[in-house]
Amino acid sequence: MANLSSNLLLVAFILYLVAIPFFGGAIRQKKGLQKEKSFEKWAKIGITITILGFLSQLGFFITRWIVGGHAPLSNMFEYTAFFGMCLVLAFILIYFLYKTSVLGLFVLPIALLVIAYASMFPREISPLIPALQSYWLQIHVSTVALGEAILAVSFGSGLIYLVKAIDQSKRSKSTTWLEVIMYSFVAIIGFVVITSGFAISDYKATYNYIDKNDAAATMEYSMPALFGPHEWEIVNKGDFEPLLEVPAIINAKKLNTVIWSLGAGLILYILIRLIIRKRIGALLQPLTKNINLDLVDEISYRSVLIGFPVFTLGGLVFAMIWAQIAWTRFWGWDPKEVWALITWLFYAAFLHLRLAKGWHGEKSAWLAVLGFAIIMFNLIAVNLVLAGLHSYAGS
Amino acid sequence: MKEVKCECGHVNPHGTVLCESCGITLIEEKAQGKLHDMRYEGSARRSQTYNKTIIDKIWNFFSSVKVGVWLIVVTLIASALGTILPQEMYIPTIMTPAEYYEDQYGWFGKLYYQLGFHNLYSSWWYLVFIASIGVSLVICSIDRVVPLYRALKTQRVTRHDSFLKRQRLFGITHAENIDETFEKVKGNLRAKRYSIREEDGNILAEKGRFSRWGPYVNHCGLIIFLIGGMLRFVPGMYIDDIVWIREGETKLIPETDGQYYLENKGFTLEVYDKDKDNQAFSEAIENAGMVAKNYQSDVILYKKIGDSVAGEEAKLEKVKEYDIRVNEPLKFEGFALYQTEYKLDELSSMSFNLVNKSENEPLGNLKIDLNEPETKYDLGNGYSVEIMSYFPDFEFNDDGEPRTKSRVPNNPAFVFKMLTPDKPDGEISFVAIQQTVEPFGDNEYQMKFAGIETKDVSGLTVRKDLTLWLFAVGGFIFMVGVAQGAYWNHRRIWIRRKDNEIWVSGHTNKNWHGLKREIGMILDGSGIHEPEDQLQDE
Numbered sequence: 001m002a003n004l005s006s007n008l009l010l011v012a013f014i015l016y017l018v019a020i021p022f023f024g025g026a027i028r029q030k031k032g033l034q035k036e037k038s039f040e041k042w043a044k045i046g047i048t049i050t051i052l053g054f055l056s057q058l059g060f061f062i063t064r065w066i067v068g069g070h071a072p073l074s075n076m077f078e079y080t081a082f083f084g085m086c087l088v089l090a091f092i093l094i095y096f097l098y099k100t101s102v103l104g105l106f107v108l109p110i111a112l113l114v115i116a117y118a119s120m121f122p123r124e125i126s127p128l129i130p131a132l133q134s135y136w137l138q139i140h141v142s143t144v145a146l147g148e149a150i151l152a153v154s155f156g157s158g159l160i161y162l163v164k165a166i167d168q169s170k171r172s173k174s175t176t177w178l179e180v181i182m183y184s185f186v187a188i189i190g191f192v193v194i195t196s197g198f199a200i201s202d203y204k205a206t207y208n209y210i211d212k213n214d215a216a217a218t219m220e221y222s223m224p225a226l227f228g229p230h231e232w233e234i235v236n237k238g239d240f241e242p243l244l245e246v247p248a249i250i251n252a253k254k255l256n257t258v259i260w261s262l263g264a265g266l267i268l269y270i271l272i273r274l275i276i277r278k279r280i281g282a283l284l285q286p287l288t289k290n291i292n293l294d295l296v297d298e299i300s301y302r303s304v305l306i307g308f309p310v311f312t313l314g315g316l317v318f319a320m321i322w323a324q325i326a327w328t329r330f331w332g333w334d335p336k337e338v339w340a341l342i343t344w345l346f347y348a349a350f351l352h353l354r355l356a357k358g359w360h361g362e363k364s365a366w367l368a369v370l371g372f373a374i375i376m377f378n379l380i381a382v383n384l385v386l387a388g389l390h391s392y393a394g395s
Numbered sequence: 396m397k398e399v400k401c402e403c404g405h406v407n408p409h410g411t412v413l414c415e416s417c418g419i420t421l422i423e424e425k426a427q428g429k430l431h432d433m434r435y436e437g438s439a440r441r442s443q444t445y446n447k448t449i450i451d452k453i454w455n456f457f458s459s460v461k462v463g464v465w466l467i468v469v470t471l472i473a474s475a476l477g478t479i480l481p482q483e484m485y486i487p488t489i490m491t492p493a494e495y496y497e498d499q500y501g502w503f504g505k506l507y508y509q510l511g512f513h514n515l516y517s518s519w520w521y522l523v524f525i526a527s528i529g530v531s532l533v534i535c536s537i538d539r540v541v542p543l544y545r546a547l548k549t550q551r552v553t554r555h556d557s558f559l560k561r562q563r564l565f566g567i568t569h570a571e572n573i574d575e576t577f578e579k580v581k582g583n584l585r586a587k588r589y590s591i592r593e594e595d596g597n598i599l600a601e602k603g604r605f606s607r608w609g610p611y612v613n614h615c616g617l618i619i620f621l622i623g624g625m626l627r628f629v630p631g632m633y634i635d636d637i638v639w640i641r642e643g644e645t646k647l648i649p650e651t652d653g654q655y656y657l658e659n660k661g662f663t664l665e666v667y668d669k670d671k672d673n674q675a676f677s678e679a680i681e682n683a684g685m686v687a688k689n690y691q692s693d694v695i696l697y698k699k700i701g702d703s704v705a706g707e708e709a710k711l712e713k714v715k716e717y718d719i720r721v722n723e724p725l726k727f728e729g730f731a732l733y734q735t736e737y738k739l740d741e742l743s744s745m746s747f748n749l750v751n752k753s754e755n756e757p758l759g760n761l762k763i764d765l766n767e768p769e770t771k772y773d774l775g776n777g778y779s780v781e782i783m784s785y786f787p788d789f790e791f792n793d794d795g796e797p798r799t800k801s802r803v804p805n806n807p808a809f810v811f812k813m814l815t816p817d818k819p820d821g822e823i824s825f826v827a828i829q830q831t832v833e834p835f836g837d838n839e840y841q842m843k844f845a846g847i848e849t850k851d852v853s854g855l856t857v858r859k860d861l862t863l864w865l866f867a868v869g870g871f872i873f874m875v876g877v878a879q880g881a882y883w884n885h886r887r888i889w890i891r892r893k894d895n896e897i898w899v900s901g902h903t904n905k906n907w908h909g910l911k912r913e914i915g916m917i918l919d920g921s922g923i924h925e926p927e928d929q930l931q932d933e
């Protein structure tokens with residue numbers, strides 16, 4: 001059953017991958033003239049495959065739930081994969097509201113990246129510590145993930161807006177920032193490639209070091225150590241000698257992984273730029289040719305409107321109820337809680353700017369990007385770096 | 396101030412831009428541009444009308460959404476700053492916070508501490524920001540909700556030409572059979588659940604007006620929530636205490652006015668077992684080493700009956716038995732007891748044998764309850780032992796004198812006086828773990844260590860929070876309000892006949908595509924053209 005579960009996830013991944021070109025076909029067909037039969041056919045195939053992929057991933061989720069005896073939402077892998085699934089669900093939902101194929105072309109790749117990223121974390125089924133043994137785990141975490149996923153669709157359509165609206169004929173602040181977004185996608189690919197590469201080659205190196213409490217400790221790296229831990233010493237002769245040493249309060253291994261990923265991302269990015277000979281934003285621009293800017297703007301806003309209440313319910317209301325039961329107080333200024341509050345305040349500001357100050361179009365699209373960056377920060381950095389009570393941590 | 400009478404006869408409050416009833420422009424300079432700004436229906440808001448006194452200025456400041464957004468953004472950034480380093484409440488208490496931040500994080504930690512960021516969320520300036528958001532919420536809502544209510548309530552079906560023309564969606568169609576067309580359109584509007592009002596053959600179709608109140612409802616919820624937060628500071632509303640109870644012990648629960656007692660029958664710590672628990676976990680357990688499965692205190696709650704004089708043993712009546720686990724607190728009378736801490740294997744008793752050093756035969760045995768030692772133990776046959784001093788948590792102070800660090804028996808030490816038939820004055824000996832000191836020369840008798848017993852201790856958080864219901868009510872109202880504003884929109888369609896023209900205007904507070912699509916379906920087949928989107932140039 002555990003095997004079946006993993007396979008279902010793989011199948012889902014492949015189906016999402018296959019669906020993307022169909023959405024590509026759908027927008028190409030649109031050029032001729034709308035409502036052409038063949039265009040609808042492409043889009044229909046695309047969305048059908050997406051739904052099949054979603055069902056397969058749902059199968060992964062359910063079988064894993066059965067095997068583990070608890071909802072698979074209890075560590076970084078499980079949560080992130082679930083977030084990917086919600087992203088697809090949110091896309092399907094919004095697709096049926098607005099029927100825009102180009103959304104699939106942008107949102108599905110993001111979902112793929114999210115799932116690939118998730119798979120880099122330890123995947124074994126882990127037992128629940130006492131604090132997590134509550135049905136609120138399922139209620140709270142799944143609602144948060146769904147809310148964040150709907151908000152992420154707003155990022156997807158905001159991105160489409162920017163790709164289309166930004167003038168690529170000359171270099172500007174906007175083109176640069178757009179490339180920063182593109183680079184972050186590439187860096188995630190870099191992370192996935194590097195992590196799986198070293199995992200396949202089974203790279204291991206161990207170092208003794210002095211931790212921040214001045215105690216001797218060891219750290220096992222699964223990538224060559226560019227950054228060694230505080231006062232490192234090589235355990236097995238012949239292992240890679242770290243180039244730099246970091247102070248004890250910094251987790252050298254995590255920093256090392258981040259630097260490797262950013263580096264790999266940079267190389268990939270440069271390669272892509274050398275091959276296509278223009279900005280990635282410019283490469284993608286033709287895909288958005290037939291899209292109505294007003295429409296994507298509205299999709300972006302609508303997703304925030306739909307997602308904001310869901311996020312509030314999951315990330316604040318349910319979170320507070322559970323915290324009151326598990327931790328004796330509904331609010332404790334734990335970093336994860338604070339970042340949920342920040343996310344919430346941010347989207348509240350977004351709605352006010354939009355409604356009362358008339359921030360539409362490009363400004364609103366940039367805000368959607370920033371909102372997603374905050375969500376990702378909460379998912380990645382807060383879990384891995386600021387780790388408090390919520391730390392799914394892992395390594 | 397003067398009121399403004401419109402040519403349609405309606406009397407508007409001073410400051411109204413568009414007549415509440417017919418929509419004609421009353422203040423030309425505020426309604427410039429091709430399209431009307433319909434956000435507040437052109438109604439008279441206090442903040443847009445008066446700007447003389449100090450109160451006007453304060454009112455205007457807080458009613459501005461720009462200011463509101465700034466307050467939100469500043470609060471957001473401040474909140475983020477508080478997560479860079481752990482807050483004071485999360486750092487270990489091994490040293491003072493000042494030392495800890497510098498020791499762990501160097502100059503940055505020191506600066507962080509000096510700026511007060513280690514307690515950011517209870518700093519006065521953070522609370523001022525939150526309070527300002529609260530004030531802003533109240534003022535901006537009052538500023539808008541009353542005029543908006545008036546404008547929506549008094550609106551007429553037949554609107555002035557200039558009003559219709561300056562709507563974002565607007566179109567004119569020449570038509571012949573107007574009556575027939577209208578019937579058809581009305582049917583379609585009803586099918587789309589519009590409520591229809593008619594006047595002189597003109598139509599105002601409207602739906603989702605209640606969604607306009609969404610923001611005000613949710614702001615009310617937020618205000619109630621903030622009031623809940625303020626109530627926290629009222630003494631007695633919020634209790635946060637901890638009670639440590641040893642296994643077998645019955646203790647008064649603090650903050651219950653001497654009314655409730657709790658007995659700890661036993662504490663259990665369980666860890667996952669790779670062989671016995673779900674096989675799927677075995678890999679994870681192996682990687683993690685040890686994973687906790689359960690922390691549990693089995694307790695009995697008692698209530699005192701009758702009045703007992705101080706010092707007298709209270710008479711207790713059993714209320715209930717309960718197993719307190721994480722996520723399953725014991726609740727009674729507004730209190731909740733949570734499993735939050737524990738201490739395993741605290742020493743609870745020590746036993747000794749009295750021996751004659753030369754014979755090494757036990758002459759008698761005593762077992763000392765480390766939490767309630769007796770002063771004298773009679774061992775029979777003329778042998779007895781007195782405890783002259785007891786140091787539950789023994790250490791030497793700076794002057795080399797023995798003393799106790801705490802009342803917890805972490806490291807018990809005793810000064811014994813051994814009374815025996817041949818030494819009736821007794822011999823004195825100092826006994827601590829792993830050491831014996833005989834201060835007055837060699838003794839003949841000795842207290843020989845014979846064993847220990849340990850007990851677990853449960854640490855239970857005692858919590859009472861009389862403000863919770865306010866937070867719950869506030870949160871609920873907030874959710875209702877956001878859902879109301881987010882999942883419905885307020886759409887209006889005006890259809891007006893003018894000679895043999897039909898004028899159609901449409902307005903929505905959000906989601907114009909949705910409205911356009913809907914109008915398309917409503918007008919489909921009626922012969923009326925869909926109105927143009929005057930904002931879109933394409």
Ligand code: HEM
Pocket residue numbers: 345348351352355356434457458459460461462463464466467528529531532535539607609610613614617877880881
């Ligand atoms: C954390 C604080 C706040 C939250 C969560 C919040 C939430 C909201 C939400 C969800 C909406 C509806 C937006 C929409 O439907 O697009 C809204 C509308 C609004 N809020 Fe707030 N708000 C907050 C603070 C404030 C403050 C401080 C002000 C004062 C300046 C303010 C003024 C308004 C106004 C004027 C509207 C729009 C009313 C309308 O045009 O119909 N809000 N708020």
